[in-house]
């Protein structure tokens with residue numbers, strides 16, 4: 001019972017935070033999120049087989065979730081809104097509370113019940129629940145006036161990258177601190193062929209393949225010198241790559257090449273230097289036409305589609321001869337070799353395939369913002385991705401997705417919104433000296449770090465521990481035994 | 484009778500230490516051969532050199548008529564040598580079945596493209612491998628209900644068996660076992676002795692065994708080679724090794740040799 005409530009608190013905390021930070025009808029969405037997370041995490045912690053027990057469990061978790069969400073709604077509307085001068089609308093609060101409770105209970109209980117089904121049907125059931133929420137989300141966003149849509153799309157881009165990084169770090173156990181480099185390489189490869197920059201202007205649908213292939217090739221190139229390295233050494237070298245790539249991109253704006261004394265080309269602008277490449281072609285589809293920057297819905301479904309297809313293929317890789325070889329490599333490289341695995345090939349494949357997904361993400365991102373700059377791919381992107389992979393549970397795809405969503409939402413929605421609210425509170429309190437503090441940017445990394453430390457202390461195995469995933473980073477695995 | 488494995492002047496040095504010292508060694512095809520010697524004699528180093536974990540400082544290794552010098556561990560495995568480790572080295576966070584399936588890696592052919600499109604060949608290969616893995620677990624006596632347990636959660640004896648199943652999965656002609664009964668009780672040791680015999684008899688796999696349990700060694704081996712401080716000091720039938728003065732000396736130190744000699748005649752064991 002105690003464990004059950006503690007597990008439900010993960011979802012409940014989300015409901016509370018979202019309701020508190022984004023007022024209005026966002027409370028309803030908060031209830032949905034609380035239900036969704038609890039419905040996923042609770043049966044994960046304690047497998048359910050009996051339907052009636054599942055309903056009971058779901059009700060308890062949903063109860064915890066809705067109480068916390070309602071608390072958030074009430075605190076926001078009665079505590080904060082009056083101070084920051086927003087009018088109190090009792091009817092709206094009532095609707096938010098009822099809506100949040102209904103959605104929380106519904107989603108949580110349905111998900112717990114689905115978990116009692118045999119594996120094949122369970123998977124279909126989960127896919128239907130999650131599918132309905134994902135497909136209706138854009139209209140939910142509009143209807144509830146959430147205005148999260150412009151943040152949801154980059155969140156999905158980061159999730160796609162986290163899934164790729166998970167292949168390298170989670171499956172194969174190769175600690176890669178420079179993974180954002182492949183995001184940059186993919187983005188630039190797509191931008192070069194799909195923009196007026198070189199006059200090529202290929203369609204997005206072709207450019208994305210160019211990006212994937214280029215990223216994979218660079219995965220091989222950057223992976224090969226690291227082959228004999230393990231643990232900490234590998235981390236340091238990949239860290240170096242992560243730094244070199246953006247700097248190289250910044251400086252590849254005047255490239256000259258001559259063989260002996262015959263210049264092949266002089267002062268060619270490969271990457272646009274600090275100015276980047278702009279504009280980049282947007283995707284075009286029949287009926288929809290060219291994707292427009294003002295309508296996020298087609299972009300949302302495009303990146304969602306890319307992600308779902310990626311998940312599908314990654315899980316095929318995971319449950320194959322190659323996936324087993326990756327795990328064996330992570331568990332014991334020497335024994336893996338002795339069991340017939342060509343560790344060099346398998347490592348290179350992990351780097352190349354992992355990089356591919358980052359390349360896809362880069363191509364999408366470039367087209368989405370229609371411009372690309374060297375500054376978008378710094379070290380903190382790599383660290384952020386690594387945190388996403390670790391937080392949810394190393395090596396476990398659904399864990400990585402959940403951890404990724406948490407970190408991304410904390411960073412893109414929660415902190416800015418919270419900063420906004422705090423700002424208004426400060427203004428209302430009339431304290432002039434605090435006025436210039438911008439919480440989102442000044443405290444972002446502090447709060448981010450604090451969240452991670454708390455997570456690691458409270459739940460070191462990650463949010464969704466998988467049986468079969470390592471509990472620690474592969475850094476310490478450097479020592480060699482031979483007997 | 485042909486020799487499946489033959490080394491000539493095999494030497495492995497670590498800095499100033501000569502762990503394996505010009506060893507001429509042969510394993511007859513289809514035999515159960517044992518490699519014994521006191522702690523630190525160089526037995527494990529000999530295995531590691533043969534299986535490509537170490538490159539020999541000098542000397543030759545011929546396996547089924549082909550040189551193994553310079554091959555990588557996975558190439559040695561593909562050539563037909565399977566092995567276990569003295570300190571169990573299973574893939575702890577993989578299930579027992581998965582561990583065995585990893586052993587089949589070099590006998591499987593699925594490539595990235597086939598895996599992504601889930602071709603009929605890949606599906607068939609995967610299903611066959613899984614069935615074969617379960618059969619191997621059964622053959623080494625791992626309880627069926629343990630097949631999907633993570634290998635790190637298995638009892639010690641089962642971990643030792645699983646290592647043998649995983650090595651068998653590489654489809655070897657020669658199986659190297661490094662102290663397979665270490666840490667086992669007499670009952671488990673007796674079972675394992677049977678298992679080793681069955682592997683040779685039923686699967687026609689030649690066995691090279693490192694073992695400290697002299698009762699087992701004397702009972703099971705058709706030929707024994709003794710290493711001491713890296714060098715081969717004796718080789719022959721169990722009954723010859725049992726009464727070999729140099730061997731007794733190596734195990735018990737000079738001085739004690741004459742006394743132990745008499746002792747060994749009485750008990751039939753050099754230790």
Ligand SMILES: Nc1ncnc2c1ncn2[C@@H]1O[C@H](COP(=O)(O)OP(=O)(O)OP(=O)(O)O)[C@@H](O)[C@H]1O
Nearest residue numbers: 482483497502521522523524525526527528529569
């Ligand atoms: N990788 C290594 N580097 C340096 N010295 C080593 C290495 N491996 C083994 N040795 C040394 O080589 C010698 C032989 O060791 P080895 O492990 O082969 O002995 P062994 O016969 O297997 O002993 P045991 O019965 O205790 O397992 C020992 O002195 C050991 O310390």
Ligand SMILES: [Mg+2]
Nearest residue numbers: 483526527569
């Ligand atoms: Mg040894």
